[in-house]
Amino acid sequence: MRDELLTAIADNQLFLQYQPQMTSDGRSMASVEALVRWHHPEKGSIGPGDFTPDAEAAGVMSELGNWILRRACRDCARWPRISVAVNVSALQLRDTNFVETVVDIVREEGLAFERLELEIVESAVIEDFARASEALSRLRSLGIRIALDDFGTGFSSLTYLRRLPLDKIKIDKSFIDDLDKVQSAAIVHAVIALSRALGLKVTAEGVETEAQQRFLRSAGCHFLQGYLFSRPVEAAEIARRLAEPPPLA
Template sequence: ERREINIVYQPVVDATNWRLIGVEALARWTRKGYGPVPPDVFIPIAESSGLIDQLGLFVMHRACERIADWPGIKLAVNISPGQFRDPEFSQHVASMFRKTGTDPSRITLEMTEGYFIQNPDRARAAIARLKKLGVEIALDDFGAGFSSVGYLRQFGFDRMKIDRSLVHAMSEGDHAVQTLQATVALARSLGMPVTAEGVESEDQALKLRMTGCDELQGYFFGRPMESHEIDVIYRTDRGRDGKRIA
């Protein structure tokens, strides 16, 4: 039930100075009489039961209400293939923005490659409808599957979000770093900023800054946390001067 669903927020920082510039909203389920249910368990359940679309809109609505307290902070939200398939999804989002007073330019909607590879024409149409609202569309988990930079141009994505597997591969040597740097350069040549996720160490953060990544996200900067914890970070701006924010 909805009262068992909690929304947590993972910090996103500017790669140049590690200051808080955004959050990603994530759902967490604490089942009565059972305890916390891992996302990799309850998300497939929501998908198979047909509830994933309702869950996605619920998360977005709650998060949009919350960022009203964090002026200047961007919000990233994952959207499911089912939401993309719904021709009325963009209307639902527009209505929610009106109700919550949300500026669409503060919102990034993240999608993975599965749906748009299988349904390219529908995906292009869905992305176009959403972009008309003024939101940013990001390709999530780039490098985890078969995505190419060509997809970014073909489907009109605004941002690339690099998968944690590419971030972790940097420990394998200079070749992996150079590959990542080339990927970032290609994305930026298309005018697309790049976010790297799964950053777990200072060494990774510094290397990603060197490759040209614009934004960083991962446990080094903060695990998904309650909104009141983001309140503290936002107020104190502990990201200033290159310090860890969490």
């Protein structure tokens, strides 16, 4: 698997798709999330959930993560206005050269630091909280934004809201799926209110219906991401949509 993944990186078998993150009214694209795919010569297109665990086990997550970051920065530098969100693994965060690597890649690809957002999950900071927090603080001081992904699925998320250098949280899709249930709706409403009180932006993942959009907008959610607006698409499609005139009010 290690050799296969290294070959995939070297031979351009990997490619990125991007899922838009929209303003709550659904009219404007604020950013995109980069999602890696593997065009395997025998198995066809493979999603990240099917091979990133193998990349971690094979010890090539840093190489994979650096490839994703570089390609995402390169694509975003060609687009106007929007920012790009890139997922960061626990193994990347533990790398002693992580900050320097990120800074070098962003500068080499000509992207403004303010247009990059790094998404981390709670498990990525548990093992060495001090090191992770220090690394994220250094990146944030340059203008790179930090988002806590899959919020609500861990055990200590409120602690991290208080202690990590965050700009945004992303509410996990599992809560959005159950918005028609009183308990989930109350939790989502409370999380949005708490985040806004702390000065954090909020993105809801997995928005698939207009009813969910109405609820989240009325609750004060800043950004929405999901199939209601777009599936992940190629970089050229993002460029095409950005070139279109804005919809009429």
